[in-house]
Amino acid sequence: MTTGTRRMALKGFLAGASALSLSMTQASAQTAATSAAPAKPAGPAPKDWIDPKTGHRILRLSDEAGSGVLYFYRHAYTPEGDLMVIKSPSGIVTVRLADWKTSVLVRGKENDLLFMMRTTREAVYAVTDPGAGEAEDRPKTLYAIHVDTKKVRKLGRIASGRVTASNADDSLLLGQVAYGAKPLQPKDSASIEKFGQAEYAALGPDGKPLNFARAKGVRMWERWSQRVPAELFVIDLKTGARKVIYNTEEWIGHAQFSPTDPNLIRFCMEGPWHRVDRIKLINADGTNLRSVHTRTMNMEIWGHEFFSHDGKWLWYDLQTPRGQVFWVAGLELATGKRVWKRVEQNHWGVHFNVAHDNVTFASDGGDLDMVAHAPDGKWISLLQGETIVDADLDGYDDSLITIEKFKGTRLVDMGAHDYRLEPNLRFTPDGKWIVFVSNMHGDNHVYAVEVKPTRAPVKG
Template identity: 40%
Template sequence: MTTRFLRSSSVLIGLAVCGILPQLHAQSSPPTEWVDPDTGHRVVQLSTEPGSESLYFNLNPFTPDGRKMVITSPDGISLVDLATRSVEKIVSGRPHIIMVGRKTGQIYYVDSKTENGATSRLVCSIDPATKAVREILKLERGQSVSTVNADETLLGGTFTERTDWDTNSYFEGGPNRRTEARTADQQRDSKGQLMVERLDKHYPMGLFFHNIATGETKSVNRGTDWLGHLQFSPTDPDLLMFCHEGPWHKVDRIWTIRSDGSDLKLIHKRTMIMEIAGHEFWSADGKSIWYDLQTPRGEDFWVAGYEVSSGVRTQYHLQRDEWSVHFNVSPGLTFFSGDGGDAKMVARAENGKWLYLFRPELLADRSDGNLDTKGLIRTGVFHAEKLVNMGKHNYALEPNAMFSPDMKWLIFRSNMSGATQAYAVELEKGDAK
């Protein structure tokens, strides 16, 4: 396989001949590329600044040509060239990234602006080539934008009407919100209780869509459910997936709705007490929705799919140690990925700290026409391959793995070497270079 990420090995060979290589190993700086001795897969570090992260697993970080990828850093947003691994700072400060536009490659983010002593939050976009910044929407208190539609004509967000803004603020702002006050472990330990408390508040909420060209904002689906995890379809500009937030065993989580407020649909209806489904994501072609399904919670594990046009359902079974915080899928549904988990998480995995590549296999239908299989779930299994040993990773930081556009790498974030960085592991095995 071509390994465009990697530097030439000639420098390392020369250092070894000169007797310098042992000195490098003695230095405190961790390596930036290596072959995992447990899996045989090459891992490379993509970011250069400690505290950098690849994006949340369901946010598009890639430019439309697939050549560059957005990451966050402690003081801004940067763009990584996936061929050369060069890193370019695009936005400075403390912006909250939304995603990269699928049509134009504009980078959408939320930033703060202070004028005359007053600070406001603005949804902005920046052209990564010209660096031209456009201010799109001034957010009112309680508004949050977390997705941009396929043709970049609409922003999708939520609004919350409440009076006690100083409480439970940990959950306002989405999965990329940086929280300074507590360590990652402290956040994880308290998250469950905070989620229960937030769900019980029943704040008035709703969805809104903002037309970027006209400036018109339309509110839909008002209620008191806790809404979040908004994701526009990658191909249908009017179809939004969102969730009812809260502990998964207490809510019917996965929903879709059209941008005019019509066709509200529950995607997964539970069939048993303590069944849970969540961490939903779109396939690249927008034809299906996939999610983590457990029947019941913490006991039996599936990755489930729902075909939007037909309603056909598919479920792939996996083992306890293969359960992952987040799953993902490649174009064409050829591969799935998992970012593993530790013993504190819902699967209670004894050996789950790995990045996985899953090859799906549907089980053959042997009913031979004796049964009416229309409407039944298609079932299959995952065949797992371990890509990276995450034994040194603290899962208070979720790896959030995703496939690179050229399908040569699985990109993730990790603190395995100390500070958080963005990494990629090569899907095919190869010798170190």
């Protein structure tokens, strides 16, 4: 696409965004008139309570306001599944899952928690060199700390970019870098501190502020249109060698290793979802680059991809088309078999995740500004497959897409949650709890909801 064409397209996008923003604002006003969102409870966030609307027990795990969790697919548990790592203003914190006891592992806000290693009881974190400009553009030193002994070892150093994962045998680190990319929202540290992402403020063609969802679309479009050099790279932890495995001018994001195959990498092409070929697979040596999904209709979108814990499936949010029909779609990596699990509108989520049984899923919900199609979608929900009882299973062809559907069960009322903060939910290894971050009581805190209900919910 030429520069002139991109400019014309951007003007068209802004106009469309403004019109869509107006329709969503009108829808918001109409919904608010009939079912206003509940106010945040007064006083400090409770430590232990039963959600009256769902009957499920919720615990506050974090002690400090401003705490948070890793992005929904980043590895957060020890190999034994007894400890989880979270973020706090004091530094990096461990949570013992047997009794939810917390302990500061690394003090200092400058220690940026990245992920847990797969085979050792070590948390990986980065310390960015001080200086002007964006943190992504500055050098970083990478460390690993043992959660029991607190012994620290230096893993390496990168000149710019970020490291997002280690592979299944912890022999490689995976990273990405873009050279000269414009920040999504310059000098926006306050919003990043509070919500984990930029404010994405933007004006429409009429000069009026766009709502968050439309403004984010504008900023994402601008960043996608830049066409700056980018690399996907690996670092050999034995030799320290850095190897670029993929070069592009597209916007690379969400780079992760398979949890079980040390040579398989999944990453995405960031940008407007209806325009990009979003999900890619590549081998750790840079070979066998391939796409995961093929668009068959206008405005078909897919993304927020994640592996099953056994590494056999790759799952992702699929909408056919955007905002109308919702699926959690899966690709069985060994066979190419595809399964699409239908999600009802009000059980759609900003992110989905899967339990360690690789069968049970969950959704973290979304609000009206983000999903005008889901006026009652602000819930943490459990998603379980419904058995097909009337299908002629003998006639199934695994070369075709298999259609299934989810039955949703609401676990947490997120009516007071501001979805600029993404809940980033994950199951505990035993599947009994779902951990997430929320500002439903004002400050950001880490919570866990018990999957099994404590009592029947209040009706009405």
